[in-house]
Amino acid sequence: MTGEPAPERLSSDPLNDAQIAASLFIQSPLSFGGMVLRGSAPARDALVAAIAQKLPTRRLPAHVDDERLLGGIDIAASLAAGRPVETKGLLAEAEGAVLIVPMAERMNEALAGRLAQALDDKRVALILLDDAREADEGPPLALMERLAFQCDLTHSRERKASLKTGAALENAPLDDEALAAIAATGAALGVHSVRALIHTSAAARAHAAISGRGEAERADLEAAARLVLAPRATQLPPPPDEPETDDAPPPETGETPEDNSQQSADQKLEDKVVEAAAAAIPADLLAQLAKGLAPRASGASGSGQKRKSGLRGKPLGARPGMPRGGARLAMIDTLRAAVPWQAVRRKETGAGSDSPLIMRKDDLRVRRFEEKAARVTIFAVDASGSAAAARLAEAKGAVELMLAQAYVTRSEVALIAFRGEVAELLLPPTRSLTRARRALAELPGGGGTPLAMGLNTARELAHSVRGRGRTPSLIVLTDGRANIDAAGQPGRKQAGEDAKDAAKAIARQGIDALVVDISARASREGGDLAETMQARYLALPRADAKTLHAAISSREPA
Amino acid sequence: MAKFPFSAIVGQDEMKQALLIAAVDGSLGGVMVFGDRGTGKSTAARALASLLPPITAHVNCPYGGSKEDAERYPDVCGGGPLRKRPVPFVDLPLGATEDRVIGSLDLEKALRSGEKGFEPGLLAKAHRGFLYIDEINLLEDHLVDLLLDVAASGENVVEREGLSVRHPAKFVLIGSGNPEEGELRPQLLDRFGLSVEVRTPEDIETRVKIMRLVAASERDPEGFAAEWAAEDEKILKQIARGKAKLAKLEPSQDILTDAAHLCMAVGADDLRGELTLMRAARALAALEGARSIKREHLIAVAPSALRHRLRRDVLDETGSTARITRAIDELFG
Numbered sequence: 001m002t003g004e005p006a007p008e009r010l011s012s013d014p015l016n017d018a019q020i021a022a023s024l025f026i027q028s029p030l031s032f033g034g035m036v037l038r039g040s041a042p043a044r045d046a047l048v049a050a051i052a053q054k055l056p057t058r059r060l061p062a063h064v065d066d067e068r069l070l071g072g073i074d075i076a077a078s079l080a081a082g083r084p085v086e087t088k089g090l091l092a093e094a095e096g097a098v099l100i101v102p103m104a105e106r107m108n109e110a111l112a113g114r115l116a117q118a119l120d121d122k123r124v125a126l127i128l129l130d131d132a133r134e135a136d137e138g139p140p141l142a143l144m145e146r147l148a149f150q151c152d153l154t155h156s157r158e159r160k161a162s163l164k165t166g167a168a169l170e171n172a173p174l175d176d177e178a179l180a181a182i183a184a185t186g187a188a189l190g191v192h193s194v195r196a197l198i199h200t201s202a203a204a205r206a207h208a209a210i211s212g213r214g215e216a217e218r219a220d221l222e223a224a225a226r227l228v229l230a231p232r233a234t235q236l237p238p239p240p241d242e243p244e245t246d247d248a249p250p251p252e253t254g255e256t257p258e259d260n261s262q263q264s265a266d267q268k269l270e271d272k273v274v275e276a277a278a279a280a281i282p283a284d285l286l287a288q289l290a291k292g293l294a295p296r297a298s299g300a301s302g303s304g305q306k307r308k309s310g311l312r313g314k315p316l317g318a319r320p321g322m323p324r325g326g327a328r329l330a331m332i333d334t335l336r337a338a339v340p341w342q343a344v345r346r347k348e349t350g351a352g353s354d355s356p357l358i359m360r361k362d363d364l365r366v367r368r369f370e371e372k373a374a375r376v377t378i379f380a381v382d383a384s385g386s387a388a389a390a391r392l393a394e395a396k397g398a399v400e401l402m403l404a405q406a407y408v409t410r411s412e413v414a415l416i417a418f419r420g421e422v423a424e425l426l427l428p429p430t431r432s433l434t435r436a437r438r439a440l441a442e443l444p445g446g447g448g449t450p451l452a453m454g455l456n457t458a459r460e461l462a463h464s465v466r467g468r469g470r471t472p473s474l475i476v477l478t479d480g481r482a483n484i485d486a487a488g489q490p491g492r493k494q495a496g497e498d499a500k501d502a503a504k505a506i507a508r509q510g511i512d513a514l515v516v517d518i519s520a521r522a523s524r525e526g527g528d529l530a531e532t533m534q535a536r537y538l539a540l541p542r543a544d545a546k547t548l549h550a551a552i553s554s555r556e557p558a
Numbered sequence: 559m560a561k562f563p564f565s566a567i568v569g570q571d572e573m574k575q576a577l578l579i580a581a582v583d584g585s586l587g588g589v590m591v592f593g594d595r596g597t598g599k600s601t602a603a604r605a606l607a608s609l610l611p612p613i614t615a616h617v618n619c620p621y622g623g624s625k626e627d628a629e630r631y632p633d634v635c636g637g638g639p640l641r642k643r644p645v646p647f648v649d650l651p652l653g654a655t656e657d658r659v660i661g662s663l664d665l666e667k668a669l670r671s672g673e674k675g676f677e678p679g680l681l682a683k684a685h686r687g688f689l690y691i692d693e694i695n696l697l698e699d700h701l702v703d704l705l706l707d708v709a710a711s712g713e714n715v716v717e718r719e720g721l722s723v724r725h726p727a728k729f730v731l732i733g734s735g736n737p738e739e740g741e742l743r744p745q746l747l748d749r750f751g752l753s754v755e756v757r758t759p760e761d762i763e764t765r766v767k768i769m770r771l772v773a774a775s776e777r778d779p780e781g782f783a784a785e786w787a788a789e790d791e792k793i794l795k796q797i798a799r800g801k802a803k804l805a806k807l808e809p810s811q812d813i814l815t816d817a818a819h820l821c822m823a824v825g826a827d828d829l830r831g832e833l834t835l836m837r838a839a840r841a842l843a844a845l846e847g848a849r850s851i852k853r854e855h856l857i858a859v860a861p862s863a864l865r866h867r868l869r870r871d872v873l874d875e876t877g878s879t880a881r882i883t884r885a886i887d888e889l890f891g
Contacts, residue, residue: 031776109696113651116692120600142693145595173773176766183765192758193596197765198772328655331663434737 015043015158017280018151021227022047023164024206025125025149026054029098031202032148033119034126036104036139039154046161047153048100048127054163056097057127064090069114094124104128104139112140119146148199150231152282164210172215174201177269184270185225185277190235200228218269222276230280237278318365333365374470375411376429377402380458382478382518383419384449395477395518396440404433412470414461415439418454420447421488425457429465448490451482451529452498455506462511474506474513476535480525503532514538562775563782564605565789567598568768569759575842576752576862577606578793580730582800583841586834587751588709588731590694590742590866597756598768599734600649600692607647607688609790610797614640620678621685622646627726646687648680648729650697650705659701660708660716661723676723681705681714684729694733695742702742705731706749751834752859753866755879800845807840809851816856816890823885826867835863857886 018037025032037044051057071089090099091114099115101107107128118124126147128139138144174182182200191197203224208216318330320337338359345358379402381395402413413436415427427439455476462472484490486498506513513535517526530537567574576589591599615622617638621631628635650659661679680689689705691697708714714727733750735742747753759765775782809817814836821832838859843851865878 109693110651113693117649117651142595173770173777176770179766179769180762182769183762186765187760187762192594192760194598194758194765194768195596197769201769201773202776328657432737 013043013156013158014151014153015047015156015161017227018043018047018149018153018156019050019161019163020207020223021149021151022051022161023210024203024224024227026051026163026165027206027209028202029055029125030096030122032125032199032206034098034128034147035149035151036128036130036144036147038130038132038150038152039156040129040131041153041156043156043158043161044129044153046159048129050161050163051098051127052100054165055125058090058094058097058099060090060094060099060101064111069111091118091124096124098125098127100127100129101139102129102131104130104143105132105137107140107143109140109142112142116142116146119143145193145195148203148228151227152231174204174216178204178216178221181221181270181273182225182229185229185273188237188274189229189233189277189281191229191232192234193232196228196232200224203228218272221269221273225273225277226280230277231282231285233277233281233285236281236286237274318367320362320364321366322361322364323366327366330365330367334359334363337365338363376414376465376470376472377411378414378416378429378458378461378465378472378474380416380418380423380454380474380476380478381443382449382451382454382476383417383443383445383447385419385446396443398477399440400433400437414465415443416454416457416461417443418450418457419445421450421453421484423450423453423457425461429461429470448484449478449482450484450486450488450495451478451480452486452495452502453484453488454478455499455502455533456486459502459506459509459511462506463509472511474511474535475516476513476529476533477516477518478526478529479519480515480517480523480527480529481519482525499529500532503529507532507534561608561783562601562605562772563786563790564602564609565793566771566775566782566786567602567605568771569764570598570602570756572754572862573599573602573756575858576754577602577732578797578800578845579752579838579841579859579862580732581606581610581797582845583804583837584728584730585712586837586841587749588733589862590747590750590753591732591734591756592737592753593734593756594736594758597758599756600690603688603690603732603734604647607645609794610645611794612642612644613686615643615686617641621682621725621727622687623685623726627685631724631726646684646729648684648687648689650680650689650691654680654701656701656704660704660714661725663721674721676716676721678725681708681727681729682725685725685727687729688732689729690732691734693735695735695737699746702746706746710749747866748828748830750866752838752862754862755865796845796847799847800841803844803847804841807843807848807851809836809840813839813851813853813856816853819889820856820860820885821864823889824864824868824882826864828867831864831867835860838863853890857890860886 018035021035025035037047048057068087069090071087071092077085077087115124115126119126126143128143128147130139132138144150179201182197182204186192186197186200201224204216204220207220207223208214211220213220318333321327323329335357338357341360341363342358345360349358379395379399381399399413399415412429412431413427414425414429415436417424417426426443427436430436458474458476462474465472482495482499483492485494486502513533515526515530515533515535515537517523517537517539519526526539527537529535564574573589573591576591580586580589591603593599613622613624615624616628616635617640619628619635619637621627621635622643623631623635625640628637657679659680661682662677664675664677689709691705694702708727709729709731712726712728714723714725716723716725731750733742759768771782817832817835817839821835826832835856839851839855842859843855846855848855861879861882864882868878868881
């Protein structure tokens with residue numbers, strides 16, 4: 001809970017919409033794919049319980065391994081029985097049912113990939129319980145995209161949920177006018193996925209069904225757009241007065257008055273649906289969109305994010321252990337361990353055993369792998385007025401060159417910019433050149449130098465990078481002339497001290513760092529900063545992007 | 559469940575063309591599809607596989623081997639009478655382990671009889687069909703290496719856990735991914751034969767059409783498939799004719815010169831680019847039933863065949879596609 005006041009325009013409880021969504025979902029769970037329920041309010045449990053009354057459900061722990069999910073040979077049982085014992089995978093057991101996944105924001109991509117396949121084949125439906133605290137965390141995008149409904153129940157105060165049921169989905173398909181309204185709404189909100197539109201049209205029909213209508217009406221379209229499209233919005237709809245070029249119908253010759261009225265009704269339907277959807281854009285998303293930021297571009301489940309696991313990488317040989325939790329059985333080593341004991345064991349168990357190999361639990365060996373931790377280079381770029389004028393372009397160029405190299409060496413790059421009163425994470429760790437280039441292009445210059453803020457943000461990022469088992473290395477491009485303190489107040493003296501504190505904190509955490517002094521003349525401040533940070537210092541008074549890149553990469557271990 | 563028919567897929571012409579070319583000439587090196595989610599990438603790939611005519615294979619062969627395969631790989635093919643089976647389409651899950659992909663020691667056999675046997679993996683399953691990898695850019699690098707290697711050689715060689723097995727694995731590799739979420743290393747990228755970029759259709763009319771078709775297919779998958787069966791049949795015949803025609807088409811000297819000029823102009827200077835461009839043009843000509851390979855074929859396949867081979871200038875904002883179109887205009891305009 002962030003403690004933010006609930007926005008006024010949402011006078012009703014968020015559970016209301018979620019209940020409608022769930023009612024639609026239970027009409028045809030497999031074709032809707034499922035729901036994402038965010039926020040661990042009691043309302044969520046109530047809603048899940050209500051769904052469980054109508055549909056068969058099954059809980060799927062987010063850490064389930066492949067064997068359990070897909071089935072296979074149960075090793076422990078096989079060894080005991082002396083014959084292979086097959087187990088059925090969870091996916092097969094749950095065929096046609098709803099899988100409930102708690103803590104879905106922590107799901108790894110491998111599991112998400114499997115589930116996405118099962119969704120595509122319409123084998124199961126999913127309810128993802130998303131307990132993420134941060135805006136940029138969330139369940140894997142591959143799944144978010146495939147599930148029709150996303151509901152945020154964080155601010156719900158309800159404790160009971162009830163669902164509506166309706167006649168089976170046998171009502172008329174949507175007419176072209178309705179489909180066009182949905183498509184236009186999608187376009188207005190910047191929803192690019194056609195899958196979302198398909199979900200919307202199905203939702204409109206389901207909504208008509210639970211409302212006892214044979215044909216979908218405006219209210220059904222509005223509800224569908226609100227439930228499916230609004231949470232996916234990537235832009236605010238253009239002001240209604242502005243005519244859209246895309247959906248202008250082809251000019252007709254000999255327009256009759258009837259035609260005209262038809263046309264304006266058409267426009268009206270679209271506008272109404274757009275309006276309904278826009279009014280339902282979640283508050284936090286709205287705030288983000290208003291700032292002109294594309295949401296979820298910083299999805300936590302982007303590239304990489306690999307954990308250090310005993311699953312892949314360079315083989316290191318085997319060690320004794322049970323093949324569980326994803327660790328794989330080293331078959332040859334296991335057999336090798338068992339063979340010398342055969343004669344002894346046969347005597348112990350008596351001649352009755354007809355198994356050619358008598359295995360014990362102690363024989364089991366699992367494989368070990370060494371995985372090199374990926375390197376993440378964090379650039380903290382001073383985009384203030386003093387630095388920007390001359391050097392920002394070069395800094396941008398250098399970051400791009402670093403990135404081009406990063407995707408060859410499979411390391412990642414992150415970008416923090418500090419200027420004015422803020423330090424912003426413009427680019428979370430990524431290998432994507434496309435995203436990086438965009439982030440850089442949008443990087444404006446000018447304003448004060450909140451050096452302390454920039455350093456603190458960089459340190460926090462480095463810390464979280466480390467938490468994910470990767471090695472951060474920090475490159476600070478600045479002129480070192482701080483004039484905004486850590487609290488965002490101007491003042492050279494306080495700013496300098498805060499920057500010093502921030503630098504010390506970086507040194508304390510032992511983060512590998514480099515300070516590149518980009519002031520026009522090498523300055524004392526830059527050197528001091530590097531010293532406090534226990535970082536290397538590089539004065540580049542007249543370097544262009546290429547020189548800068550060469551200087552950075554020469555000290556960068558490949 | 560009936561698959562969505564290939565001919566009912568709206569728009570995405572470049573992707574469809576690339577897939578058809580790959581179906582005609584399986585040795586081109588597969589197709590890489592870049593694009594956002596929800597653009598019908600996997601739908602198209604799956605639809606193509608179910609469109610193709612069934613293959614004839616030995617009943618007991620775990621690899622779906624043909625007669626020739628059984629002769630070349632007598633140890634691994636179980637033999638048995640020849641029967642028809644559908645063209646395999648293998649969906650490689652993101653978290654797939656090396657074991658599951660290339661095959662591993664048969665645990666069941668090892669436990670039951672202490673014998674060393676080979677349990678075929680996904681590569682074996684994909685033989686003579688398609689191997690589809692969604693979000694290939696998120697796949698482990700060593701797996702991507704391995705896949706491209708097998709795809710190029712048509713044979714899977716397993717030397718591990720005391721096993722030594724060779725089996726046929728000829729398949730068309732189809733990868734897809736979203737460049738926003740991390741890119742494929744250029745070394746890997748240029749081993750794909752073709753690459754296409756798909757976007758969601760932005761005009762309302764197309765989007766309405768897609769929604770209408772999908773709704774119809776969800777309501778009655780079998781009926782919908784039957785409705786489009788005639789269209790699909792046409793494409794099927796086209797592919798079959800193209801395959802038969804492929805060997806008969808020889809590029810003329812002029813076309814070879816054109817291809818070389820084009821590759822030089824865009825700076826795709828390795829031989830692989832030129833070869834792929836030529837072969838893709840040939841496959842397209844065969845697909846269209848043309849008598850000879852013409853410049854228009856070359857131009858039509860140039861973006862897909864070369865886009866991912868251009869030397870990348872990180873400071874140049876111009877997209878690869880634009881660079882190719884520009885070069886075509888300058889050369890042949």
